[in-house]
Amino acid sequence: MKKFNVTGICTPAEDYMVNIHDKITQIKKLVDDGSYFTINRARQYGKTTTLYELRKYIKDDYTAVKISFEDLGEDCFESDKNFCAAFMELIHEALQLMDIETDYTEKWLNYDVQTFKSLSRHITNMCRDKKIVLMIDEVDKISNNKVFLHFLSLLRSKFLTRKSGDDYTFHSVILAGVYDIKNIKLKMINEGLYTPAETETKIYNSPWNIAVDFEVDMSFNPAEIATMLNEYEADHNTGMDIGAISDEIYKYTNGYPFLVSRICQRIDEKLDKNWTIDGIQEVVQILLKEENTLFADLIKNIENYSDLKNILYELLFLGKDKSFNIDNPTIKLGYMFGYFKDENNQIKISNRIFEMRIYNYFISHNEISGEMNVKIPQKSEIVENGRFNMELCLQKFAQHYAEIYSIKDIEFLERHGGLLFLSYLKPLINGHGFFYIESQTNDFKIDIIVSYESEQFIVELKIWHGPKYQKSAYAQLANYLKIKNADTGFLLTFDFRKESNKERKAEWIEIDGKKIFDIII
Numbered sequence: 393m394k395k396f397n398v399t400g401i402c403t404p405a406e407d408y409m410v411n412i413h414d415k416i417t418q419i420k421k422l423v424d425d426g427s428y429f430t431i432n433r434a435r436q437y438g439k440t441t442t443l444y445e446l447r448k449y450i451k452d453d454y455t456a457v458k459i460s461f462e463d464l465g466e467d468c469f470e471s472d473k474n475f476c477a478a479f480m481e482l483i484h485e486a487l488q489l490m491d492i493e494t495d496y497t498e499k500w501l502n503y504d505v506q507t508f509k510s511l512s513r514h515i516t517n518m519c520r521d522k523k524i525v526l527m528i529d530e531v532d533k534i535s536n537n538k539v540f541l542h543f544l545s546l547l548r549s550k551f552l553t554r555k556s557g558d559d560y561t562f563h564s565v566i567l568a569g570v571y572d573i574k575n576i577k578l579k580m581i582n583e584g585l586y587t588p589a590e591t592e593t594k595i596y597n598s599p600w601n602i603a604v605d606f607e608v609d610m611s612f613n614p615a616e617i618a619t620m621l622n623e624y625e626a627d628h629n630t631g632m633d634i635g636a637i638s639d640e641i642y643k644y645t646n647g648y649p650f651l652v653s654r655i656c657q658r659i660d661e662k663l664d665k666n667w668t669i670d671g672i673q674e675v676v677q678i679l680l681k682e683e684n685t686l687f688a689d690l691i692k693n694i695e696n697y698s699d700l701k702n703i704l705y706e707l708l709f710l711g712k713d714k715s716f717n718i719d720n721p722t723i724k725l726g727y728m729f730g731y732f733k734d735e736n737n738q739i740k741i742s743n744r745i746f747e748m749r750i751y752n753y754f755i756s757h758n759e760i761s762g763e764m765n766v767k768i769p770q771k772s773e774i775v776e777n778g779r780f781n782m783e784l785c786l787q788k789f790a791q792h793y794a795e796i797y798s799i800k801d802i803e804f805l806e807r808h809g810g811l812l813f814l815s816y817l818k819p820l821i822n823g824h825g826f827f828y829i830e831s832q833t834n835d836f837k838i839d840i841i842v843s844y845e846s847e848q849f850i851v852e853l854k855i856w857h858g859p860k861y862q863k864s865a866y867a868q869l870a871n872y873l874k875i876k877n878a879d880t881g882f883l884l885t886f887d888f889r890k891e892s893n894k895e896r897k898a899e900w901i902e903i904d905g906k907k908i909f910d911i912i913i
C-alpha cells in the first residue's frame with residue numbers, strides 16, 4: 393500500500409506523489425539546450441526526488457549520471473589526486489547500475505588520472521561519443537572545499553571551449569543544493585572560510601558564472617496538490633472535498649513540498665483520515681509542536697544569523713515594510729533558506745507554518761529569558777463552556793498592561809507591544825487553537841487570526857495616531873471582516889503618548905453592519 397513520504401526520495405510505485413511532469417519537462421528543456429545550472433532550493437524541497445524523476449524522463453536521450461560526494465569523507469578533498477580518483481569511482485559506480493556497455497563503464501576508472509589537467513583530458517575522451525548529463529546532489533555540503541571549487545572551474549573552462557568547438561565535455565551539468573554556487577561566496581563568508589575580499593578575488597568570478605538561471609517553480613500549487621489527493625482518494629474513498637482540501641493545505645504551506653506531504657501524512661496516519669478543514673487545522677497544531685530537521689534548521693539559522701533574526705522580528709512584530717532586495721546578503725540568505733518570498737517587491741514570510749513557528753520561537757525565547765514578565769490568567773477565566781471569550785481576554789490583557797508597565801517603559805513597549813500580547817495569548821489557546829498573521833503593513837498594523845476549536849477571531853493590533861486614523865482603522869477592519877465573511881472583529885490599539893494624554897477605553901461599536909470591540913490601552 394502506498395504512503396505519504398517525507399524522507400528521502402519519493403517514488404511513484406511506493407509513495408503518493410504530486411504530479412511534477414510539467415516541472416520535469418521544463419527542466420528537460422534546459423538539458424536539451426546543453427545548459428549548466430543549479431537547482432538551488434531550500435531544505436526538503438524535493439530536489440533529490442526531482443533529479444530522480446528527471447533521470448527517468450531523459451534516459452532515452454541521454455546518459456544521466458547522478459552522484460553525491462556527501463558520504464565520502466574529507467579525505468577525497470585532501471588533494472587533486474584523491475578527488476580525481478573519487479570522482480571517477482562515483483561515475484563508475486553510477487554507470488554500473490545503468491544499462492551501459494561494460495567496456496565504457498570500466499574505462500572511467502583510469503588510475504593514471506591524478507591531476508585536474510589529466511582529468512580534463514579524460515573527460516574529453518569519455519564524452520566524445522556520448523551525451524552525458526552529470527547530476528551532483530547535495531553540492532553545498534561540500535562546496536566550501538577549495539578542491540571542489542577548482543573542479544567547478546575545470547567544468548567551466550571545458551564548457552567554454554566546447555562552445556567554441558574545441559573540446560568535448562558533459563552535455564549538461566546540474567548541481568543541486570540550498571546555496572546557488574554562483575553565490576557560494578555568501579556561504580564561504582558565513583562559515584569563515586574566506587574573507588569577503590578573498591571571495592571577490594579568488595572565488596566569485598571563477599567557478600560557476602556560466603550557469604543559466606533556474607526559474608522552475610518547484611512549489612506545489614493547489615491543482616498539483618490535488619493530483620496527489622486524487623490518487624489517495626482512489627485507494628481510500630474517504631469522500632473528501634479534494635478541491636477544498638488542496639486549497640486549505642496550500643493556504644498554510646504555500647506549496648512547500650515537505651509541509652504539504654507532512655500534513656497529508658499526519659492526517660492519514662494520526663488523525664484517522666480526517667480529511668476536513670478542521671482536520672487540517674488540527675494537524676497544523678501538531679506540526680507547530682513537532683521537532684523535525686526542517687524546523688531544527690529554521691531555529692538554528694535564526695540563532696546563527698543575527699541580521700536575519702532582526703529582519704524577521706521587524707517583519708512580524710513591528711509590521712515594517714521591507715523591500716525585497718536580493719542584493720542584500722541577509723535577504724538573499726532568507727530567500728535561499730526558503731523563509732522569505734517576494735510579494736510585490738516586499739519581503740513576506742514564505743508560508744503560514746513557518747510564520748507561526750517563528751512567532752512561537754520569539755515568544756518562547758522571551759518567556760524563557762524573562763524579558764516580557766507576562767502574567768497569564770487561568771485558562772478557566774477566559775474559556776467559558778468550551779468557548780474562548782476574546783473580549784474578556786483583551787480586557788484582562790489591558791489590566792495586566794496597565795499594572796505592569798509605566799511611562800518609563802514606552803521605548804520598550806513600542807518595540808515589543810505585539811510580542812507582549814502574543815506572549816499573553818499563546819498559553820491561553822495552546823492545546824485547542826493557534827494563531828497566524830494574515831497581513832502586516834507599516835505603522836505597526838498586524839491582523840491576527842485566532843483559531844480556537846471551531847471558532848475564529850479577527851484581532852487587529854495598531855498604534856494610536858489620533859481620532860482621524862482611528863476612524864479609518866474602524867473602516868479598514870469592517871471591510872476586512874466583509875472579506876473574511878465575519879460579523880465581529882477586535883481592535884487593540886496601543887497608545888504610547890504621555891500618561892496625561894492617553895485615551896483608554898473598551899467598548900463595542902458598529903460600523904457598516906459589523907460589530908467591533910474597540911479597546912485602547
